[in-house]
Amino acid sequence: MVTSNTAIKPLIVTLEEALPIKPFGLEMQVLLTSEQTHRAVSVIYCSHKPGEGPPDHLHHTLEECIFIVDGSYEVTIAGITRTVGAGTMLFVPRGVTHRFRNIGTTVGHMLDWSVPGGQDHYFRAISELAVGGGFDNQKAMEISEKHDTHFPHACGRTACA
Numbered sequence: 001m002v003t004s005n006t007a008i009k010p011l012i013v014t015l016e017e018a019l020p021i022k023p024f025g026l027e028m029q030v031l032l033t034s035e036q037t038h039r040a041v042s043v044i045y046c047s048h049k050p051g052e053g054p055p056d057h058l059h060h061t062l063e064e065c066i067f068i069v070d071g072s073y074e075v076t077i078a079g080i081t082r083t084v085g086a087g088t089m090l091f092v093p094r095g096v097t098h099r100f101r102n103i104g105t106t107v108g109h110m111l112d113w114s115v116p117g118g119q120d121h122y123f124r125a126i127s128e129l130a131v132g133g134g135f136d137n138q139k140a141m142e143i144s145e146k147h148d149t150h151f152p153h154a155c156g157r158t159a160c161a
Contacts, residue, residue, distance in 0.1 A: 008038050015045060023126035026052060030124070034117030042117035048073075048108045053101030059094055059148045062114045066090040066100070071108020075100040097152060122147035 011032065018029035027047040034042045048071065056076075068088040075084055077098045084090075092098045102108040112119065125143045144151065 042120040048102040072104035
């Protein structure tokens with residue numbers, strides 16, 4: 001039985017109330033933190049300028065659901081590439097390599113859910129690294145590995161995967 005001290009509280013969060021972060025120079029707002037949902041989910045609103053998006057990556061401990069709010073994106077999930085726009089939902093099971101990139105001429109927006117929560121911790125840590133002036137690729141890779149974001153084609157400490 002869940003006690004009142006540990007119960008998940010209902011929330012209403014607007015974009016203006018969300019926590020703004022800027023990992024990798026991207027504009028993001030954390031709408032739901034892992035702590036607010038007892039790690040059930042975290043939700044992030046992401047903005048991508050034309051050409052922006054992550055390279056191939058995967059997660060071993062979480063699933064991702066991504067909803068394209070607006071813009072035009074090229075997405076690749078498990079080797080299948082498609083061009084998609086507003087109203088598209090992506091489901092990425094754990095262990096599946098994926099990437100996306102804004103191929104439009106305007107800023108695109110998406111909602112990103114991680115289940116269980118945790119992506120908010122990753123993006124906050126990367127954002128704090130940049131704010132602290134100590135951003136470098138080695139530290140970013142260490143943070144990525146710690147937070148279950150793996151880049152199969154990136155060079156690690158000693159070799160490329």
